[in-house]
Amino acid sequence: MKKRMVTGLALGVLVSGAxxxxxxxxxxxxxxGLLLAAADKAKAPEPAAQEDDFWTTFQRxxxxxxxxxxxxxxxxTEVSGVRGVDQEAKMSEKYNWKAVRQMEQFTxxxxxxxxFLKEGKVxxxxxxxxxxx
Amino acid sequence: xxxxRQLGAGLFLLLALALFSTPSRxxxxxxxxVDKVFGTGRHDVDNAVETGRNxxxxxxxxxxEEEHRLGRQVAxxxxxxxxxxxxxxxxxxxxxxxxxxxPYSERADIKYRFAILKVDDINAYSAPAGYIFITRGMLKExxxxxxxxxxxxxEIAHVAKKHVVKEVQKSNLYKTGASQAIRAATVDVESQxxxxxxxxxxxxxxxxxxxxxxxxYDSDQTGTLNAWKMGYNPLGLRNFIATLQSQEKxxxxxxxxxxxxxxxxxxxxxxxxxxxxxxxxKPENRQDNKERFQAFKAKHPIP
Numbered sequence: 001m002k003k004r005m006v007t008g009l010a011l012g013v014l015v016s017g018a019x020x021x022x023x024x025x026x027x028x029x030x031x032x033g034l035l036l037a038a039a040d041k042a043k044a045p046e047p048a049a050q051e052d053d054f055w056t057t058f059q060r061x062x063x064x065x066x067x068x069x070x071x072x073x074x075x076x077t078e079v080s081g082v083r084g085v086d087q088e089a090k091m092s093e094k095y096n097w098k099a100v101r102q103m104e105q106f107t108x109x110x111x112x113x114x115x116f117l118k119e120g121k122v123x124x125x126x127x128x129x130x131x132x133x
Numbered sequence: 134x135x136x137x138r139q140l141g142a143g144l145f146l147l148l149a150l151a152l153f154s155t156p157s158r159x160x161x162x163x164x165x166x167v168d169k170v171f172g173t174g175r176h177d178v179d180n181a182v183e184t185g186r187n188x189x190x191x192x193x194x195x196x197x198e199e200e201h202r203l204g205r206q207v208a209x210x211x212x213x214x215x216x217x218x219x220x221x222x223x224x225x226x227x228x229x230x231x232x233x234x235x236p237y238s239e240r241a242d243i244k245y246r247f248a249i250l251k252v253d254d255i256n257a258y259s260a261p262a263g264y265i266f267i268t269r270g271m272l273k274e275x276x277x278x279x280x281x282x283x284x285x286x287x288e289i290a291h292v293a294k295k296h297v298v299k300e301v302q303k304s305n306l307y308k309t310g311a312s313q314a315i316r317a318a319t320v321d322v323e324s325q326x327x328x329x330x331x332x333x334x335x336x337x338x339x340x341x342x343x344x345x346x347x348x349x350y351d352s353d354q355t356g357t358l359n360a361w362k363m364g365y366n367p368l369g370l371r372n373f374i375a376t377l378q379s380q381e382k383x384x385x386x387x388x389x390x391x392x393x394x395x396x397x398x399x400x401x402x403x404x405x406x407x408x409x410x411x412x413x414x415k416p417e418n419r420q421d422n423k424e425r426f427q428a429f430k431a432k433h434p435i436p
Binding site for chain 1: 201205206208209210212213214216217219224225228229232233235236241243244245246247248264278363364365419420422425
């Protein structure tokens with residue numbers, strides 16, 4: 001009797017597990033900035049050909065400042081003692097987190113981009129000229 | 134008794150595999166049902182489910198959060214190794230061209246950032262999740278904005294096509310636990326060491342080994358196509374590779390690393406020419422912006 005119940009239960013679990021796997025899972029991306037791009041993945045745009053598409057993508061990606069991410073890299077304080085100090089200095093040279101934060105916080109305004117593209121006749125200003133796309 | 138244990142073990146394995154994507158509330162309901170059959174405390178469903186979930190996670194493709202964490206670390210390593218040239222004018226110019234290219238990429242849903250490395254070597258690197266570097270030596274060597282656009286579009290293509298991510302996922306280190314360490318909410322010393330080993334592998338791939346020939350040809354082609362879509366002369370990247378070819382015999386130490394980590398320029402040109410001919414990418418009506426680039430170079434000399 002018990003054996004039958006176990007077999008039935010196992011089959012039930014398998015079927016329900018497979019159904020849930022197909023239906024999707026419960027994990028939803030956190031809204032903390034880091035996963036916003038992942039959340040947007042489902043509606044990834046086609047390469048922009050029109051001016052509107054270009055500026056929509058530009059605004060979405062570059063007009064808002066990036067969140068301050070946690071510097072999750074090799075720890076500089078995991079060792080101690082005189083030898084530790086040397087290792088800490090070595091590690092600090094090896095990983096330049098400040099440079100990464102500068103890259104992330106560097107901003108290009110829409111005005112700067114607009115002027116640059118217009119003067120260079122590229123991007124949406126190239127498409128406007130009807131250069132044969 | 135032995136038979137019953139075997140049955141129980143089999144059931145837990147089935148549970149572990151079947152419940153990997155099951156919501157937690159259902160897991161607890163199923164646990165209750167198992168309790169009814171075997172009696173409370175006669176099994177360890179939690180561990181079985183956790184093991185199953187971990188097994189599945191290891192075989193899942195890397196998600197963006199993990200790629201981003203990895204990319205930041207690799208970027209910090211590249212910046213720490215070479216140093217950054219923080220010239221505000223050139224950094225802005227680089228970001229204008231680079232970010233202008235992003236909407237034409239097939240992966241235009243992530244942020245890309247661009248910086249200049251303080252070295253005279255001629256090279257460019259891309260870390261996962263959109264951290265892109267070009268050397269000061271490369272900027273000196275380039276002759277036009279179309280060439281710069283071609284090089285940056287090539288690096289964007291490496292990120293868009295996840296070339297580093299795919300290499301990492303192939304490694305045994307990743308499969309045997311580094312993935313869990315990268316995903317973990319808090320990192321202990323052991324996990325930290327594991328992550329550092331993955332960083333070392335990626336650094337070695339980017340700096341010493343290089344991508345596969347196919348990945349490089351792929352990035353040459355995609356980069357050229359996207360620069361062309363933006364309105365640049367599709368010969369930009371081609372011209373730069375031709376420059377490499379002409380200087381190959383000189384064995385210049387400045388391009389030694391670039392040549393050793395990429396396919397021979399002759400082959401790259403051959404593949405790229407074939408692609409441009411097949412796709413009708415022609416320089417007509419496209420911009421070189423050579424004058425603007427040269428004027429900028431003259432106004433902001435590169436040391």
